[in-house]
Amino acid sequence: MKNSGKLQVALLLLIFALMPALLLLSGRSVAQSMTNPRMRGMPSMQDHHSRPQSRQTVPRLAMDELPGTTFTFASVDVPGASNTLATGINARGAIVGIYYDNAGNEHGFLLENGNFFTVDVPGSLVGVSGVLQTEANGINARGDIVGDYFAPPGAPGAPACTADSPAFSPQCRRGFLYRRGQFSDVLVPGKKGSIPNAISPNGAIYGCDHDDDYFTSMVGFGRIGLDTYITLDAGGGELKNPTESVVGSMNNGATPDGSIIVGLYVDPPDSSGQYHGYIVHDGTFQSYDVPGSVATQTWGINSAADFVGLYDDANGNEHGFLQRWGADAPITIDVPAGPPFNATLTDAFAINHRREIVGLYVDGAGNLHGYLAVPGDTASRVRILQRLSHGEERIMKKAELKRLIIGESNTQWRGPADKQRA
DSSP: OOGGGHHHHHHHHHHHHHOGGGGGGOOSSOOOSOOOGGGTTSOOGGGGTTSOOOOOOOOOOOSOOOTTOOEEEEEEOOTTOSEEEEEEEOTTOOEEEEEEOTTSOEEEEEEETTEEEEEOOBGGGGTOSSBOEEEEEEEOTTOOEEEEEEOOTTOTTOTTSOTTSOTTOGGGEEEEEEETTEEEEEOOTTOSEEEEEEEOTTOOEEEEEESSOSSTTOEEEEEEETTEEEESSTTSBSSSSTTOOOBSEEEEEEOTTSSEEEEEEEESSSTTOEEEEEEEETTEEEEEOOTTOSEEEEEEEOTTOOEEEEEEOTTSOEEEEEEOTTOSSOEEEOOOSSTTTOEEEEEEEEEOTTOOEEEEEEETTSOEEEEEEEESSHHHHHHHHHHHHTTOTTGGGTSOEEEEEETBTTOOOOOHHHHHHO
């Protein structure tokens, strides 16, 4: 997590942005700083540390702090994967995320009751065979999963992803919803692509839409009904003032009633821009920056409006954070630097009503791992290990990866809510 790692930062970003298979070549020193794999194709925040940046006022939400908070951590590693990220957690404690296999292919996963399931969007969704490169980003209590996938150039069911489109280009990146054994597209009308990041208990979906880039054409959206969208475009319905807009933005979650939405944006919306978090509260936009940070991203929020994300400090070190709604200052979330984690970088992506947090950390060898952080000490440690590890701290590395592949023909994962409805 040192500035001397800037070249490695750029390398890791290129790996995620263009050629996932090259992760197999990552036997290098760890690339430090906001090379966020969930933002494939977007520039590293580390690149902007040496440039003067305008700073915005950090909002003081209230005067109540939560001192002395401790967390118990457990790694979340898909068996046999080269890299794993945990991106979403629901009220039941089910976790979704992304992993890379040893051939460099990208898959979503679900971790439920100690069992891993691969989540792959079937090629039939866009009129091709096989399964597609998939990212699972969010899950609600009903077991509905949202995320994004990459259509192969020329796929007949993805007309914006033409035959001459580069692989993994923005116009080939499309959103999905998995519900009751069926995949469907999540696309804002008139836009080429989308990245859904979270789904509320009532099924509202939050993310961003885009055309051919992740800057001027990228705007946060919410799908609040089957065919009803709000966006951060001018007149898009998310902001009270219909003349306001926030381009280069990404909605990353909301409270169950939709009154508070959190996300991130780039200002200006180009490769030289500065990253900030934001809050849209009852239609009013407010920038959010971790105090003393040089860059902030806000990623997840729970029903109490506590939200999490990641930030770079003035030395270029990257951390996760938890901002309690009503607290004066955020709490830094760092996976321990000592064994067995040896973490050098931490990102926080999602939080549930119990304030259990998931995200990613990078170890000293440059490998990416998911993690689950539970607030508390002894009792929390017992609970976290029982849920994930059946009594062994690192058993998840040894667990069987279930071959029930969500998205393959004739297979269907039935989540807790599906069982209740059956």
